[in-house]
Amino acid sequence: MTMSDTKDWTWVLERACDECGFDSAAVDLPDVGAAIRANARAWQVVLAGPDPSRRRDPEVWSVTEYAAHVRDVHTVFAERLALMLEVDEPQFANWDQDAGAVEGRYDLATPQQVAPALAANAEDVAAGYDDVDPASYDRIGHRSNGSTFTVESLARYHLHDVVHHLWDVRRELTVAAYDARATAYRAARPEPAERVLAALADFAQRVGTGARILEIGSGSGQDALDLEERGVTVRRTDVTPGFVDLLRADGHAADLLDPLLDDLDDPTAPGEPYDGVWANACLLHVARADLPTVLRRLARVTRPGGLLRLAVKEGDGEGWSTHGSIEAPRMFTYWRSPDLEAALVASGWRVADSTRTAGRRGETWLGILAVR
Numbered sequence: 001m002t003m004s005d006t007k008d009w010t011w012v013l014e015r016a017c018d019e020c021g022f023d024s025a026a027v028d029l030p031d032v033g034a035a036i037r038a039n040a041r042a043w044q045v046v047l048a049g050p051d052p053s054r055r056r057d058p059e060v061w062s063v064t065e066y067a068a069h070v071r072d073v074h075t076v077f078a079e080r081l082a083l084m085l086e087v088d089e090p091q092f093a094n095w096d097q098d099a100g101a102v103e104g105r106y107d108l109a110t111p112q113q114v115a116p117a118l119a120a121n122a123e124d125v126a127a128g129y130d131d132v133d134p135a136s137y138d139r140i141g142h143r144s145n146g147s148t149f150t151v152e153s154l155a156r157y158h159l160h161d162v163v164h165h166l167w168d169v170r171r172e173l174t175v176a177a178y179d180a181r182a183t184a185y186r187a188a189r190p191e192p193a194e195r196v197l198a199a200l201a202d203f204a205q206r207v208g209t210g211a212r213i214l215e216i217g218s219g220s221g222q223d224a225l226d227l228e229e230r231g232v233t234v235r236r237t238d239v240t241p242g243f244v245d246l247l248r249a250d251g252h253a254a255d256l257l258d259p260l261l262d263d264l265d266d267p268t269a270p271g272e273p274y275d276g277v278w279a280n281a282c283l284l285h286v287a288r289a290d291l292p293t294v295l296r297r298l299a300r301v302t303r304p305g306g307l308l309r310l311a312v313k314e315g316d317g318e319g320w321s322t323h324g325s326i327e328a329p330r331m332f333t334y335w336r337s338p339d340l341e342a343a344l345v346a347s348g349w350r351v352a353d354s355t356r357t358a359g360r361r362g363e364t365w366l367g368i369l370a371v372r
Contacts, residue, residue, distance in 0.1 A: 010147050012160045020167035021317060024156040029137060032155040033126035036074075039162050040122035043067050045328040046169055047111040047118075049176025050241050056261065063169050065106040067114045070162050072100060074121035077158040081128050084141040084151050094144035122162075129155050170318075170331035174285050175240050177328035182242030186220040188325035195357040196223070196280060196311075199367055203278065203309045204230035206369075211275035214266070214301065216259050217282025221247050227278065234278070235266055259294045260286065264301045273303035277310075281365075284312040288333050295347035302372040308349060312340065314356065314364040323361065337366055344370050 016023040027035070046052065052063035061069070076095050083090045137152040149157065166173065178185065192200075200223060207213065209231035215224055218236040220243070227234050237257035238244050247254035257264070266272065277298050286294055298308060315334030322329050341351045349370035357365050 009160075010157065013153050013156060017160060017164060020160075020164045022160045022163045024153075024160060027156050027159060029129065029132065029152045029155050032159050033128075033130040035159055036122050036126040036129070036162065039159075039166055040119050040126075042166055042173060042329055043070060043118055044115055045180060046166075046173040046176045047115045049172060049179055052111045052172065052176075053109075061101075061106070061168075063172050064109050064111050064114055065101065066165050066169055067111070067118055068104065068106040068109045069097065069101060070165050071114055071118040071121050072097075072104065073158070073161050073165075074118070074125045077154065078121070078125040078128055080141060080154060081125065081132075081151065084139050084149075084154065085132070085136055089140045089142060091142050092144060125158070167331075171285075171287065173328070174330040177326050177330045178240040179242040180328065181326050182240060182246055184325045186243075186246060189220050189222070190360070192222060192226070193360065195355075195365065195367065197226070199280070199309060199311070200226045201230070203227070203276070203307065203369070204232050207232060207276045207307055212266070212269065212272075214264065214274045214277045214298075216257075216277060216279040216298075217285075218247060218254060219243050219282070221250065221252065223278060223280055224252070235268075235274075259297060260290055264297055273301055274306060275303060276307040277302055279308065279310040281311050283310050284332050284334075285330065286333060287331075288318070291333070292343050292347050295344060295349065299348035299372055304372055306372040307352075308344075308370040308372070309368070310370075311365050311367045313359075314366050335366060340366060340368060344368065348372065 012022065013024050046063050047067055049063070052067075053065075055062045080092050083092070132151060138150050141149050141151075141154065143149065204227055210233065212233045212235070213227060214235050215227075215237060218224055218238045219240075221236065224234040224236050236247055236252055236254040238247075238254070239256070239258045241256055244254045244256045255267075266274070279298075283291060283294065295308075302308065312335050313332060314336065316336070318331055318333050320329040321332050337354055337356070341354060344351055349372060351368060352371050353367075353369040355367040357367065359365050
């Protein structure tokens with residue numbers, strides 16, 4: 001989505017954004033420059049990620065197209081800031097962002113071109129905000145649709161625009177963050193928590209020796225090894241190329257697979273349903289609106305009576321995290337048990353067991369065992 005001058009998004013200056021959660025009231029102008037620089041660093045990560053110029057949906061911009069837009073947003077707001085500081089109550093020229101995308105051929109942009117330009121433009125406007133004298137915070141400028149901004153509200157509006165677009169590509173940024181640090185993530189990952197070991201033992205016992213399991217989000221691969229030691233056959237998959245490469249380097253068969261979009265059928269056993277699905281601490285990266293689709297797709301490839309074991313973090317809404325060995329932000333979706341269980345039931349599963357256990361960082365994990 002874009003935020004054209006012909007579309008009124010000024011309500012984000014009055015309340016938190018319904019989609020990305022940005023709260024302009026929590027932002028002070030002296031902090032805007034640093035926030036824009038941090039946002040620009042995140043764009044460098046996602047532009048270096050897997051296939052940033054591919055559109056997941058024909059009607060939705062690719063990462064590269066979004067980044068090209070953000071690059072140009074910084075230019076426009078730098079110009080408007082300078083004008084407001086130099087001229088009394090200037091009238092901004094209209095910027096039709098949709099037309100700009102067409103004229104600027106965002107569809108032909110490359111990440112190699114966009115990344116450095118975005119970083120440079122972000123630094124220019126961030127430095128501009130840094131240099132604003134507090135006496136100028138209330139200087140006024142007018143947009144072509146009649147909206148009036150102060151320098152301070154312009155800065156907040158600008159910051160929301162680029163924060164929102166990073167939220168638009170949160171899924172791709174999360175994958176890119178893991179991909180860039182896959183080796184470090186695996187090296188730094190601690191031994192499995194007792195709650196995970198207990199869940200692995202219970203799951204393996206329930207599905208039985210010789211069961212064929214689809215693992216979503218294999219990551220470092222330690223859960224699959226545990227299950228195999230208990231007599232279970234595991235199809236390792238991950239949406240992150242770096243993790244798949246590491247698993248293959250270790251001598252394991254592993255598939256690059258997106259549970260939201262890709263064919264979940266096992267190429268080594270075409271048409272045969274799985275006996276179960278293991279999805280530990282991975283579906284928490286799936287957007288709330290997308291999880292029911294993922295759960296339905298998993299149900300379709302699991303035999304009647306087959307099992308699903310998943311674990312997500314308890315909480316509300318979504319949030320960025322940079323804990324551990326991953327420096328770039330990753331998006332997490334938090335769940336409450338009633339809502340998660342309702343989503344499972346609506347997607348073709350029956351909840352057999354639900355637990356709440358404490359994590360290492362004080363978080364609470366929801367563990368669900370469901371039956372197809």
